[in-house]
Amino acid sequence: MRYQTNDGTATASEDSKENLNRVINSIQKTLGLLHQLHLTVSSFTPASQLHLLQRGQGAVS
Numbered sequence: 001m002r003y004q005t006n007d008g009t010a011t012a013s014e015d016s017k018e019n020l021n022r023v024i025n026s027i028q029k030t031l032g033l034l035h036q037l038h039l040t041v042s043s044f045t046p047a048s049q050l051h052l053l054q055r056g057q058g059a060v061s
Contacts, residue, residue: 044052
């Protein structure tokens, strides 16, 4: 934790705000990716889902 000094060093409050902004940005990116994934998965037809499942199983075996 850093505290304010006369030479302009960042305060603990500024560090906390910066960390919070990083967390918020990370959450926003994650939510965006989850939304894209949801849109992609929800657009699959049953036939394409089966094909994707078979490809996924082939990739892990």
